Amino acid sequence: MISLNVNQKTYQVDVDPNMPLLWVIRDIIGLTGTKYGCGVAQCGACTVHLNGEAVRSCVTKVSRAEGQKIVTIEGLSANNDHPVQRAWQEIDVPQCGYCHSGQIMSAAVLLRENPNPTDQDIDEAMSGNICRCGTYLRIRKAIHIAAEMQKTKSNTGQTKNSVSPVKI
Amino acid sequence: MKLHSEIKSHNYLPGKTMIVLTLVFSMIALTSSMKYKSDFHMSDTADGVKKDSIESVKAFMKVYEVLMSPRCMNCHPAGDAPLQGDDNHVHTMNVVRGPDGTGLYAAKCSNCHQPTNVPGLHTPPGNPKWQLPPANMKMVFQGKSPRQLALQIMNYNLNGHRNKAQLLEHSKDTLVKVAWNMGEGRTPPPMSYSAFVNVWNEWINKGGYAPKQ
Amino acid sequence: MIQVSRRRFIKNAGGAGIALWLGINVRGNTIIATNIIESGNFTPYILVESGGAITIFNTKPEMGQGTFQSIPAIIAEEFEVSLDQVTIKNTNGEKPFGNRQRAGGSSSIRTNYTDLRKVGASAKEVFIKAASARWQADESDCYAENGKVFHKPTNRTFTYGELVADASKLELPKEPKLKDPKDFRILGKMAKRPDVPLKTNGSAQFGIDVQVPGMLYATVARSPVIGGTLKSFDASETLKIPGVEKVVQVERIMGRYHSVGVAVIAKSYWIALKARKTLKIEWDNKGYENFNSVDYEKHLRELSREEGVLDKTIGSVDSLNLPPEKNVEAFYETPMVAHHTLEPINCVAQVRGDQVEIWTSTQVPSSITGSGENDVHKYIGFMPDNIKLHSTFVGGGLGRRLNVDYVIEAVGIAKNLSQPVKVLWSREDTTELGPYRPMTFSQLKGGFSEDGKLISFQHKVISPSFQEAMNPAYDIKKVDGTMVEGIGEQAYEIPNLKTSYVRADFHVPVAAWRSVTSSTLAFCHECFIDELAYKANKDPMNFRLELLSKPSDLKRVLLKTREFSHWDEPLPKNRGRGMAQWEFFAGLCAQVVEVTVQPDQSIKVDKVFAVIDLGEVVNPDNVKNQVEGAIVMALGAAIKPGITLKDGKCMQHNFYDNPLIRIQEVPEIEVLILAEGGKVKGVGEPGLPAFAPALANAIYAATGDRIRKMPFDLKKV
Known part of the structure; x- marks a missing residue:
């Protein structure tokens, strides 16, 4: 079990620690606002905030994000008003x-x-x-x-x- | 639009010897008490090794081949953008050094470069400390002649404020070693890591001499 | 002739109240009052419910071109509702919504503008009629606004919802009175697109985002040698990997291109993708393993000696016998390019007995659910009525999603499963397997009279054929009109013209790419016109205008362009300005590009002026966005490497070796929209073709170097 904090919610996910954060966010947690575009950090469609930094979730192992603060597009603001x-x-x-x-x-x-x-x-x-x-x-x-x-x-x-x- | 206005690769050297090592000197803390440029020439011997300008220069020329390899030079560019690939093209995503060498804003090195390599071809190589030399100590390799590069490395004010002992130690830095573990598909430097450490030490221990050109 | 002609009662889904459907009949005036669900000849666009809810249906998939706003806007304008009052729904290829649920060819507005106005206008009239009957008032004393009918003398009002029951008993007017454009409240005005807020917080759902309970994920190993197919495979190692559910064979069908691959189905996409690497596959390369594009290009050059098939002829080019010094010849080459929709290709499918449900991003819902000869049903073995589609927002169409190969393939995989399955192509799959825009090579010849007038023009296109790739019935002895698109129809008055086509056989899947063949032919054609202008020692703008003595859309556009781009103001040294135009099925746009030669001799693209001719404009801000985007896409195709094949395989894999334009490379762009009535023209594609030739012509003006091959490197012109 890996504990992830996404948009101020805690999720326990049972995945391979090497699984890219992108696929955990999209396919396991179900937040699909973060997109897959290239898989190799070329296009930026998968950008999320990891402790406030704009990391490319397609090349970030979920283990790097364990216990860290993740914000996705869904959590950038409560009312689409950032x-x-x-x-x-x-x-x-x-x-x-x-x-x-x-x-x-x-x-x-x-x-x-x-x-x-x-x-x-x-x-x-x-x-x-x-x-x-x-x-x-x-x-x-x-x-x-x-x-x-x-x-x-x-x-x-x-x-x-x-x-x-x-x-x- | 500012296409191609950044950096041109100056191929001062034959393509064959244009190689890379990355980020060699950027990371060591500034702990030295040395106030002056260099202590290389202060004694006749170092660790029992006799100064020998011919042997020292010979060793440096091998060091030079490594430092100018894409794996090293790509992160010691002449401009403020790192380079990529065996052809030393400007980093595709237009990333820049930033004041501390770790990139800027949404384009920081560690946004893509992970603590370890990402599997697959053309994926970002990894290192926990991935960065360029900082803006106040750029330690440019690109475009430097052997003499210029040797003098730069020997110069305390240009080498990250490293004395001789620190320079010798520096070859063990993780960002130096990473050149030999750059992920799939990247040409490694032209000699093994241990061979590099040997010629590095030999160059310094035999006096840290700079080639004539 | 399409008539606004029919309305129906239907029960609401919940059974409460009455709803009025209003739409257009696509087969003329003969209307039969059957149950709407079974009627194939009526396209409803408006649904008004007695509770007051109003829905407008958009039959054109939203892929960034703006139909989610522009189609409803046209209806709402005449219906006198604001877009804030209505719910907009994309249709899903349902039979009642007709067989034109497709977005392509920049056709959504240009082919529907007046019809959709009539839908809205006749709907409004029937509500006014209903209200005036209730008030026993004169219709001319009533008017509609904001979803209500007003009685002017007494200030009484009814909402449309309150009038549904009455309105549904009335006949719709056949020829409703359309508004005077000066009274437009929506059309021609800047308007916010309602899909935008959904796209700023991650809530817009694209095909790739679909999640169906119990869904599995699949990735397909397909022959890396294009044209190859499966010989045998061993999945024993793959099946041992935890999370892998099944490995099955599946066929990809795209026109004449058929290939069997191996699908790995797993609990997550990532597991499937990793497991795919453990497959042991033997491919039957069918001899294509020696194919390479360098040799193929040589072959195309050789083919240029052939006469080819005649496309169009005026006068007699061949019998002029001009002296050699009066003739100009040039040969132009363009590359294959990939579509690179940023949303990679994907499709979710679930099979239940003889029923199949499909969720996907597509440009052609009607082809997925339709009963046409080349529609999906033919390839998947399901009755059209048993195919249910959910059509999502499309993360880029660009022509790629006019094709349904990936839908057929996904259904093929789902047939092996009881669960739904999401089939996702990786970026590498998307890049390496096509379809691609084919390369076109062009042989051009021009001839001048003794007094220096251009009297002869020939354009021969040598290229693979779209028709041959996609349509098994194509007769290769006939010209493929798509491959000579526009070259015989430019407005230039040249007394002797000949356009022709030499077909080259090609086994690689090819497909329309935004602005189709105009995206390459305009480069060849308009650069050569520029060459002729310089040969005649004339300013390129004057040269073109001199070929346009009669009034024409092009002449009007070029005169505007001259003014808008400050064409006649001299530029400083080291700068250059070039122009081009292109008129084709989708519309007309002219562009002027300004460049600077930098100290290191590289070229900087400074600025682009674009004049797009529309006839009518729905949302000017969206038009500007489209033209800006088309120019960026055209810039990429002009200066970034295209697709090449070696040893039968695509040599490009992802954005690192098949790069797209990034923000720092984009020039300043100014767009002028001409909406002066007349023929309604398209928006999505016309901004593209004129850019590359205008850029190459600007580089010539600045450097004297004539570029005859795309792509070209701005660092080393």
Whole structure:
């Protein structure tokens, strides 16, 4: 049994410790917002926060995440209202939408560490996230909008603090 | 759009000897009490080994082959982005060094590079300390001639503030060793790890001489 | 002619109240009042329930192109409801929703715009009629707004829900009055897409996300030599792995391409994927193990000597006998490319007796549930009525998901199981096995008269054939129109024109890729036009406009483009500007690209101006998003390595050796939308073809280097 804390909930999962965190999150825990795109840390669709860092869950063994704090797109905010999510909605960034869980999780780390990113900062933070629909110009613009939103309203919906052990 | 504006591989050396080791010098704590550049030439002998400029330089040329191999050089780039592959192309995801060498924002080294290698071809190689040299001590290998690189390594102010003992010790660092365990499909440095340690020690112990060019 | 013509009562699912379905009849005016569920000739789009709930159905799978908003928007505009008031539902290939539940060819709006307006307008009229009857008022004193009918003189109102029972007894108007576009509240305005919030918190469900209780996971080992098939396999080691449930043979069928692989079925995808590596398989490579694309390309070059099949001819190209100095010739080459939808290919299937249930991301629900000759039922052995589909959001279609090979394969696996099974292709599977956009090679010839006028133009395409790949009945002696797409139909007035096609045999699965063959032919055609302009010593814009004496959409678009892109303002040294346009089945877009030659001689793409001609526009912001995206995709196909084969196998595997564009590579893009009435044109694809030639033409303007082969490396032009 491996104990995982995902979006402030504790899960006990009976899996091979070498299983990538991605497949545990998607297929065992059932949170499918985190996507599989390449399996080799090339595309960023599987990005989750591990202790606040934008790790690629497809190459992260579940054992690395044991007892650590994991946040997925479902847990980024309680009401789909993290500044990055709101900015994404404000200018309709996604097209097919498949990559955007990962894009948003990466952008959230960028904005936490750099509240005023330049275009270059954005490029350096976001180049690990591929968007096949090519929404990159909007991603850049939305991050600037989110930076402004973050300044005017710092409180964003936080996931409710619940710890409910779930047996899988 | 800033395609290709980052780094050009300067092939100062024949392709054959362009090789890599990664992150050799970045990690050792700055514990030295040394205030001055280098103590290599302060005594005639070291550990009972006589200084010998010819033998020392000869050893360094072998060290150089390793340091310029893709497994080493890719994380000692001339610019601020690491390199990838046996062709030393700029890291695909446009990642950058960051102040402490561990990357920036959503593109930190350990976001993809795990404590151990990921199985399979073209997966991120792993090491618990994976990083580039920090911004204030870049320890560039790429583009350096043998003389330039030897002088840089011998220079206390450019080598991560390492004295001779620390340099000798450095060959045992996990980020040096990782060059010989880079995951599937990556060409290893051109000699074994133990052979590397031998020529490294020989170069330093015989005086740490720099080649003429 | 499609008529708005029918409404039906049906009971609500829960049996409470009455519901009114309104839609269009796809077979003309003869309507029979049968039970809607059994009627195949009526496509309902609106459902109004007596409780007030309004549902609008979207029959075009949402794959990023925006139909989840744009289709309902057209109906809602005329029906006088706001999109906030309605529930939008994607259809799932159900028979009552007709046989056009498919998204492809940028056709969703351009082929439905007026019909969908009529659906909304006639629905509105019937509710107004019902209300005026209840009030015993004059219809002309009533109007509809926000899902209600108002009686102007008395300010009385009814909601549509309150009128369902009355409205359902009335005949629908056959030719409803459509709104004056100046009164539009939704169409042509910036509007938020309702699928976007679902895509910012992980709640949008794609095929890959489907979870069915008891579901198993499967991965398939398929012949790495394309064209090969299974000879024998030994799964004894595989079956020992904990979590592995079964190993079965399964066939993948895609047009003329058939191949048997080995499926590993396990409790988790990861276990299945690991276990797959332990299979011992012998493949029958059928001689394809020596195939390589370098030799194949040589073969295509040799084939260019053949006359081929005539596509179109005007005047008499062959009898002009122009002197050599008046002739220009060039040969252009383009690569195979992969679709790389970011959602890897997947399908969930469950077989229960003679019934099959399918959950998947597809562009073609109607092909999965339909009874057509090449529909899925033919390959899986189930009656069309026994196929139930759940069509999800699509994580990229790009033409790949017009094909149903992966659905047939998933059903083939599910037949071995009592549980549902999710079949997931890894990124490597998706990259290595095709289908691919085929390469096209082009031989081009132009001829000038004594006074320097372009009087002759020939374009011969040499390539594999889509038709041959997909349609067993294709007669190879005839031209494959898809492979010469657009080249005979450009608006340029050239008195002698000849377009032709040389078919090359190809065993590799090929498929339409966003903007289909225009994605390669526009590059060849429009770069060559540029070559001719320079040969004639003319500005490329002027040269094109001089070939357009008559009024045409293209002429109008180019004149706008000239202005929008500041074409006539000189650029500093080391910079260059190029243009191209492409008009094809999907629509029309012209582009100007600006580049800079950097100190290290590499090329930086600075800016793209795109002018897209639409006739009518539904959601301008979505159009801009689509054009921006199409340009990024076109940039990738122009400058990133394509797909190559060696020893019969695909040499690319994943994004590390078949890279896509990343954020730092994207130029500034400005989009101008022309919606000036006239023919309604498509949005999804037209932004793509003109980009590569405009870029190559810009590089020529900046450097003097003429690029005749895609992909090209911006570092070393």
